[in-house]
Amino acid sequence: MSSVRPQVWALADINSFYCSAESLFNPAYRGKALVVTSNNDSVIVARSAEAKAIGIKMGEPVFQVKHLQKSHGLVICSSNYELYADMSARFMQTLDDLAPAVMPYSIDEAFMDLSGMSAFMDLAEFGRIVKSRVARDTGLPICVGISSTLTLAKLANNGAKKYPATKGVVDLTCPARQRRLLRITPVGDIWGIGKKLSARLIDAGIHTGLDLAQANTSWIRSEFSIVVERTVRELNGIACQEIEAVPPTKQQIISSKSFGQPVLELEDMLKAVASYAVRASEKLRGEGQSAGQLTAFLSTSRYGADEQYSNSLTAPLPHATQDTRIIVHSAIELIRKIWRPGLRYNKAGVMLGDFRTPGEEQEDLFAAVSDSVKSEVVMGLLDQINASQGSGLMKFGRSAGSNALWEMKRGNLSPAFTTRWTDLPKAR
DNA sequence: TCTGGGGTCCTAGGACCC
DNA sequence: TCTGGGGTCCTAGGACCC
Numbered sequence: 001m002s003s004v005r006p007q008v009w010a011l012a013d014i015n016s017f018y019c020s021a022e023s024l025f026n027p028a029y030r031g032k033a034l035v036v037t038s039n040n041d042s043v044i045v046a047r048s049a050e051a052k053a054i055g056i057k058m059g060e061p062v063f064q065v066k067h068l069q070k071s072h073g074l075v076i077c078s079s080n081y082e083l084y085a086d087m088s089a090r091f092m093q094t095l096d097d098l099a100p101a102v103m104p105y106s107i108d109e110a111f112m113d114l115s116g117m118s119a120f121m122d123l124a125e126f127g128r129i130v131k132s133r134v135a136r137d138t139g140l141p142i143c144v145g146i147s148s149t150l151t152l153a154k155l156a157n158n159g160a161k162k163y164p165a166t167k168g169v170v171d172l173t174c175p176a177r178q179r180r181l182l183r184i185t186p187v188g189d190i191w192g193i194g195k196k197l198s199a200r201l202i203d204a205g206i207h208t209g210l211d212l213a214q215a216n217t218s219w220i221r222s223e224f225s226i227v228v229e230r231t232v233r234e235l236n237g238i239a240c241q242e243i244e245a246v247p248p249t250k251q252q253i254i255s256s257k258s259f260g261q262p263v264l265e266l267e268d269m270l271k272a273v274a275s276y277a278v279r280a281s282e283k284l285r286g287e288g289q290s291a292g293q294l295t296a297f298l299s300t301s302r303y304g305a306d307e308q309y310s311n312s313l314t315a316p317l318p319h320a321t322q323d324t325r326i327i328v329h330s331a332i333e334l335i336r337k338i339w340r341p342g343l344r345y346n347k348a349g350v351m352l353g354d355f356r357t358p359g360e361e362q363e364d365l366f367a368a369v370s371d372s373v374k375s376e377v378v379m380g381l382l383d384q385i386n387a388s389q390g391s392g393l394m395k396f397g398r399s400a401g402s403n404a405l406w407e408m409k410r411g412n413l414s415p416a417f418t419t420r421w422t423d424l425p426k427a428r
Numbered sequence: 429t430c431t432g433g434g435g436t437c438c439t440a441g442g443a444c445c446c
Numbered sequence: 447t448c449t450g451g452g453g454t455c456c457t458a459g460g461a462c463c464c
Contacts, residue, residue: 038432045432045464061431079432106464194462227438227461254434261429303431314457349433 007239008114008123008146008173009153012095012130015141015161017108018046021087022077022414024139034075037062040258041078041411078410087138094137098130103243109157111150111243118173127169147172150241151234154191155181155209175237182209182235192231197224209235249355250287255280256349262301263345269298270332276350277331281324284352285383290320292354294327296334301346311338320356323379327352 014020018036023029033054036046044060054072056065068074088107095102099112112130114123127144134142145156146169156172159181172178188198190209204223206212213235221229230240255276263269273296284291294317299310313334317326331350 040430040432042430043432059432063430066430108464192462196461225438225461250435252435256433258432301431312458346431 005115007148008116008118009148009150010099010112010114010123010127010130010144010146011105011109011150011153011157012091012112012134012142012144013109013157013161014091014134015143016046016048017088017140018077018079018084019048019051020140021084022080023048024087025083025414029075032075033068033072034077035065036077036079037412038079039410040260041076042258045079076412078413080414083414087140090138091134091140091142094134095130098133101245103245104247105243111153114146123173124169124171127171128167131168141168143168143170145170145172147178148237149234149239150243151191151231152178152237155185155235158185158189178235178237179210179213182213185209187212190231190235192227197228200224249289251353251355253280253283253287253291253352254349255283256297256347256351258347259345263348264343266336266339266341269335269339269345269348273298273331273335273348273350274328276348277328278324280350280352281322281327281379282383284327284355285322285379287355288357289355290322290358291327291352292317292320292356293352294330294334295351295353296331296338296348297351298335298338298345298348300343306344309340309343311340313338316354320354320358322358 019029019034022036023032023034029048031050032048033050033056034048035044035051035056037043038045041062043062044056044058044065047056047058051074054068054074056068056074062076065074066076069076084107091108092102092104092110095110095112099114100117101113103111103113105111114126117123117126123146127146130144131142134140143157143160145153145158145160147153147156152172155178156170159172160166160168160170170181172181185208186198187193187201187206187208188195190212193201193212201207201212201224206215212232215232217229217232220232233240257272257276259272263272293314295312295314297310297312300306300308302308315330315334317330321327327350335348
């Protein structure tokens with residue numbers, strides 16, 4: 001019989017990932033205040049340390065920081081997801097080479113199961129090895145946090161990021177160290193405690209991570225929720241969160257975008273929504289799933305003086321499908337129903353849900369089998385052509401043709417350095 | 429002028445069924 | 447006075463994360 005082995009988790013997280021990736025290929029950016037913007041170049045999604053230092057906030061609208069280009073030499077980059085996806089894969093590969101079990105958590109971070117490792121290796125030393133190997137293999141700076149639960153590993157990682165004296169690695173397996181770090185951590189910096197919850201917790205007298213860790217769990221559960229109760233337990237070394245090596249299959253697919261400028265005409269709205277439905281269908285087939293349900297939504301801007309309106313409608317699809325034509329058609333029908341004329345819309349989208357794996361599902365008894373087979377063939381062909389000729393070459397009805405009204409802006413895009421031959425950086 | 433996109437989980441309440 | 451009760455399914459909405 002084996003005794004229970006204490007769990008040990010490490011979290012490796014790339015520092016300011018998108019900014020680090022950009023300055024990797026543009027050495028001139030290094031040491032500068034640098035931000036990367038969202039789709040449409042509308043808000044800030046990543047900031048270099050220098051950009052943080054001059055007060056730029058996460059999610060801040062780009063137009064509000066533009067003046068800093070002149071006054072502070074701020075560099076603004078559009079997001080280059082092809083580049084980031086590729087760099088992310090290299091980062092994950094390096095972790096895979098070093099750790100027994102790697103669980104990617106997001107594009108720029110992964111948990112590693114280090115249980116049992118401390119018997120033959122100092123955990124902080126392992127963290128330093130990971131850090132230097134990632135730097136060597138990818139050029140990306142990371143921090144590593146180590147502890148007994150995912151939430152504590154996250155806390156350790158935050159400590160490694162925040163305090164330069166740690167040199168980017170914190171081993172937080174020792175309970176006394178946990179308490180010391182928790183005492184100086186605001187409750188809102190704990191993983192799982194966002195803006196709303198931290199305001200309520202502070203009202204209740206809970207200001208620090210340590211206050212939260214020492215709170216009574218049944219009181220937390222009744223006053224807040226089971227989610228916060230789990231966080232409290234995790235802070236005390238009791239695992240309540242799990243993570244799997246194989247990412248679970250998606251439960252929903254969303255395709256939505258804010259418009260470059262307000263949409264006033266139904267026809268423009270339908271074109272935009274049709275294009276989102278096409279994209280969502282492509283993602284759906286990429287996942288190897290069929291959807292049984294579709295939601296379409298639209299809204300006006302939350303800001304400004306215009307009349308506000310936001311609505312969504314969900315409907316089952318005639319049968320579980322991955323057919324772009326059916327999905328586009330249904331999305332358009334739903335949008336027509338919630339469309340109200342005379343408003344300035346700034347966003348719309350579609351959401352697919354109720355997934356089934358094709359083949360495990362009984363065919364709709366009223367659909368001709370040949371239809372379904374035909375549809376698969378057509379869709380497969382379409383994906384192939386788009387993949388080999390560049391996405392968006394073959395399009396459907398309303399989504400065909402460009403429309404400057406709602407298309408994405410990426411005015412400051414960096415080249416696809418690692419994924420397109422013609423964009424390879426020149427050796428110096 | 430311009431304020432992201434894509435996900436997860438949990439909960440409360442209504443519909444429905446027996 | 448009091449007008450079933452309990453289970454399940456579905457959905458909308460809220461909170462969080464990156």
